[in-house]
Amino acid sequence: MANNQRGGGIQRPNGATQNKICQFKLVLLGESAVGKSSLVLRFVKGQFHEYQESTIGAAFLTQTVHIEETAVKFEIWDTAGQERYHSLAPMYYRGAQAAIVVYDIQNQDSFVRAQTWVKELQRQASPNIVIALAGNKADLAASRAVDYEEAKQYADENGLLFMETSAKTAVNVNEIFLAIAKKLPKNEGTGPQQNIRPSGNETNRTSGNCCSK
Amino acid sequence: MFSDNDSEIIEGFLCPICRSDEKTAEDLLRHFEDEHSEEKDLISTFRDVFKSAKKKILNNLDEREISKAIESSLSINKSIIRVDFKGPQEIGIFKDHFEYFKAIRNPRLERYATETNKLIIRLNKLLTNRPTDPQQIKQHEQNLVPWIDGKLVKLCPSCAKSFFFTRRQHHCRLCGAIMCNECSHFLSIDESMSIINPSHEYPKPDSSQTDVIIKEPEDTIRMCEHCLHLLETRKEMQDGRLARPFITKLYERIETLKKEVMPDIAMYEKIIKSLYKGDSVYTIADASALRGKIGSIAELLDDLSKKALTLKAQQGSREEALHKSLRMGVIKFIKEYMLELPQIPVEDEIKKIQQKRVMELNQKIERDRRLAQEAFEKYDLCGDISYAATSSKTGSALRTVDNWSGYQEQNQTNANDPLIIQINIVKGYIKQAREAMRFEEIESLEANLKELQHEYWLKTQNN
Ligand SMILES: Nc1nc2c(ncn2[C@@H]2O[C@H](COP(=O)(O)OP(=O)(O)OP(=O)(O)O)[C@@H](O)[C@H]2O)c(=O)[nH]1
Ligand SMILES: [Mg+2]
Ligand SMILES: [Zn+2]
Ligand SMILES: [Zn+2]
Ligand SMILES: [Zn+2]
Numbered sequence: 001m002a003n004n005q006r007g008g009g010i011q012r013p014n015g016a017t018q019n020k021i022c023q024f025k026l027v028l029l030g031e032s033a034v035g036k037s038s039l040v041l042r043f044v045k046g047q048f049h050e051y052q053e054s055t056i057g058a059a060f061l062t063q064t065v066h067i068e069e070t071a072v073k074f075e076i077w078d079t080a081g082q083e084r085y086h087s088l089a090p091m092y093y094r095g096a097q098a099a100i101v102v103y104d105i106q107n108q109d110s111f112v113r114a115q116t117w118v119k120e121l122q123r124q125a126s127p128n129i130v131i132a133l134a135g136n137k138a139d140l141a142a143s144r145a146v147d148y149e150e151a152k153q154y155a156d157e158n159g160l161l162f163m164e165t166s167a168k169t170a171v172n173v174n175e176i177f178l179a180i181a182k183k184l185p186k187n188e189g190t191g192p193q194q195n196i197r198p199s200g201n202e203t204n205r206t207s208g209n210c211c212s213k
Numbered sequence: 214m215f216s217d218n219d220s221e222i223i224e225g226f227l228c229p230i231c232r233s234d235e236k237t238a239e240d241l242l243r244h245f246e247d248e249h250s251e252e253k254d255l256i257s258t259f260r261d262v263f264k265s266a267k268k269k270i271l272n273n274l275d276e277r278e279i280s281k282a283i284e285s286s287l288s289i290n291k292s293i294i295r296v297d298f299k300g301p302q303e304i305g306i307f308k309d310h311f312e313y314f315k316a317i318r319n320p321r322l323e324r325y326a327t328e329t330n331k332l333i334i335r336l337n338k339l340l341t342n343r344p345t346d347p348q349q350i351k352q353h354e355q356n357l358v359p360w361i362d363g364k365l366v367k368l369c370p371s372c373a374k375s376f377f378f379t380r381r382q383h384h385c386r387l388c389g390a391i392m393c394n395e396c397s398h399f400l401s402i403d404e405s406m407s408i409i410n411p412s413h414e415y416p417k418p419d420s421s422q423t424d425v426i427i428k429e430p431e432d433t434i435r436m437c438e439h440c441l442h443l444l445e446t447r448k449e450m451q452d453g454r455l456a457r458p459f460i461t462k463l464y465e466r467i468e469t470l471k472k473e474v475m476p477d478i479a480m481y482e483k484i485i486k487s488l489y490k491g492d493s494v495y496t497i498a499d500a501s502a503l504r505g506k507i508g509s510i511a512e513l514l515d516d517l518s519k520k521a522l523t524l525k526a527q528q529g530s531r532e533e534a535l536h537k538s539l540r541m542g543v544i545k546f547i548k549e550y551m552l553e554l555p556q557i558p559v560e561d562e563i564k565k566i567q568q569k570r571v572m573e574l575n576q577k578i579e580r581d582r583r584l585a586q587e588a589f590e591k592y593d594l595c596g597d598i599s600y601a602a603t604s605s606k607t608g609s610a611l612r613t614v615d616n617w618s619g620y621q622e623q624n625q626t627n628a629n630d631p632l633i634i635q636i637n638i639v640k641g642y643i644k645q646a647r648e649a650m651r652f653e654e655i656e657s658l659e660a661n662l663k664e665l666q667h668e669y670w671l672k673t674q675n676n
Contacts, residue, residue, distance in 0.1 A: 044222075057226035057234075057241070077229060088238055091245050092229050 022186055023073045027093045029117045030102035031110040032081035035136040038167035039102065040078045043177055048168050055080040058092055065174075065181050072181040074098075093121060098130040098180045103146065105135045105164060111146045118158060130183050132161035132176055139166040329443045332387050336444075337409050339386060339434060340402065360384045361391050371396035371438060385437035398441045399433040408448055460524060464539060467517050471546060474510045477503060478550055480652045485555045488563050491570035494659045495652065500557050502650060511551045518543035632669045639665060 028036040037059065038052050044063045059078040064071050077092040079085070093099060099121055103114040114133065121131055133155045135146060148164060155162030161179050165172040225234040226241040230249050235241035338357045344350050363382045368375050371392050376382050382391050400408075407413040436444075481503045484495040518540045526533035639662045646654040 041222075055224060057224065057238070058229075059222055059224035060227055060232060061222050085238060088226075088241065091241075094229070 021071045025096045026098040027077045027096040031113040034102045034104040042167045042173045100132045102134045108145045135164040138164040139169045358389045360389045366391045369393040387440040491566040
């Protein structure tokens with residue numbers, strides 16, 4: 001799918017680029033130290049730090065993925081999981097089209113906390129927000145405390161995407177973001193005109209409703 | 214599928230709408246309430262216009278607040294520096310106390326430094342032209358350093374015992390002060406020499422012997438505790454600066470190797486990716502050359518870290534733990550970054566991928582051409598066939614770009630063409646870069662070559 005995305009080297013006879021750009025706001029939620037920042041860092045920079053610092057406030061990053069002819073640009077808000085920053089979270093998930101709720105498969109409490117986040121999102125966030133549940137640190141399955149089946153069942157019951165991920169080994173990291181990108185409405189051609197912009201023209205940055213209804 | 218991303222990560226109390234950093238959670242919540250609670254789409258379109266202006270005002274405010282804070286903390290400085298530990302520390306205003314620290318530290322350092330320097334100069338004088346005869350030595354010493362009058366001193370300043378027949382007075386050769394024999398210290402001539410001149414080599418007595426007092430006046434210098442302390446401190450500092458334990462050198466060597474190999478690894482992965490994509494920028498030979506280089510660095514790292522284990526250390530000591538960690542660190546690094554390098558692809562496989570890619574491109578061009586043709590026909594423009602003609606030419610252009618050498622043969626007569634000359638120069642550069650494994654250069658040179666070839670192709674088409 002990615003083979004002929006490198007527009008630069010290939011000259012097309014009619015000179016037209018065919019990419020549409022869609023922009024989505026995505027927020028990460030979950031208890032401190034479950035690996036939210038690590039997941040984002042893996043996804044955006046392909047890196048992993050054993051000593052990732054706990055996030056203060058929130059971090060903002062962007063990454064673009066290409067699905068068929070559409071470029072999906074994620075504007076990612078990585079929130080701080082420490083409980084004292086809880087009051088800030090609503091600001092960040094407000095208007096988000098997607099959320100990843102993360103827990104640590106070694107930590108049952110973090111899974112309980114994840115469920116509270118899901119409830120809060122279902123109550124307070126945009127009604128058609130796409131929510132994914134990520135059971136992170138899958139590389140440490142030896143000390144697992146949360147059953148795969150249990151989490152999977154919970155996700156199915158609540159209509160969430162679900163994957164066990166590892167920021168350390170990169171397992172399922174790109175996949176979960178891609179799965180979200182695929183699930184997001186892209187309204188090809190049917191949406192309002194300004195939602196679809198040719199690539200290379202990203203100057204008017206709208207934070208929000210691109211491509212969603 | 215994923216775009217390269219070197220955009221910066223921003224972190225802090227960021228407003229999700231205007232992305233300004235509000236420094237504390239409270240300020241952020243307040244800002245959000247004040248600025249964005251009634252946010253409407255209409256407003257948001259105007260927002261960017263105001264954003265920069267507002268940011269400027271905010272920044273100015275911040276600066277004023279910070280300078281106020283600095284002023285007040287400076288005034289506190291003069292008495293006591295107070296830090297309030299109320300809960301976790303927030304990022305925000307901070308004050309650098311380094312200047313203050315230096316201001317206190319420098320006079321002390323200077324006091325010691327000048328005093329020590331004075332002693333060194335005296336020591337130097339004592340050692341140069343030092344007579345061998347004990348009587349003459351005493352004269353020599355007294356000429357250089359005035360000795361305190363013994364009548365004025367009743368008690369030894371160090372041990373406070375009174376001087377008597379059996380507890381005679383002695384003079385420090387460096388400061389001239391008085392002390393008893395028990396409170397005297399002796400520095401051998403060799404040691405003294407090495408203080409003056411750090412490169413002075415002499416057979417070092419082993420450490421257990423330093424406490425043994427050598428009382429031969431010919432080959433020692435008597436001094437008081439204070440003077441000895443100053444000299445020793447200086448020597449320690451000097452040794453610390455000059456001599457670095459082997460383990461540090463080992464560590465540094467390993468770290469530089471690690472740093473050097475990382476770009477190679479990244480480049481290797483890039484080359485493999487590019488090969489699988491069907492690009493013709495790099496060759497399989499490039500990949501295996503680079504893999505070989507990485508492999509030999511891995512071996513070197515392995516060897517170096519094994520050396521750490523052979524260093525002497527007591528069992529269970531921290532030193533031993535350090536040696537082990539150094540080795541473990543290298544093993545982990547090699548495992549993590551160097552062992553899991555993707556395999557070098559098989560030649561046939563790459564050829565297939567490349568062919569497939571050319572085919573796909575041609576198909577796509579063909580499809581585009583057909584669509585364009587249909588469009589022309591639909592709008593009754595089929596009289597103008599020039600578009601169709603150019604697009605079929607574009608098709609062959611791509612083929613010649615990929616098969617350049619075949620094309621060149623037909624044009625050998627044009628050897629004087631500046632474009633051809635340039636093309637050959639660039640090809641030469643590519644060859645050189647490849648030999649030197651400077652793969653970043655190859656990529657841009659290849660791009661350049663393609664441009665030149667395309668340029669040349671256009672030119673021949675126009676003729
Ligand atoms: N083994 C393993 N460790 C991980 C993984 N993901 C994160 N970690 C480690 O877990 C620790 C916490 O990771 P962070 O990414 O800082 O966690 P966070 O959720 O962003 O934490 P806050 O910023 O405090 O909310 C770090 O030491 C990471 O190195 C993983 O998939 N596997
Ligand atoms: Mg974090
Ligand atoms: Zn704001
Ligand atoms: Zn004494
Ligand atoms: Zn003295």
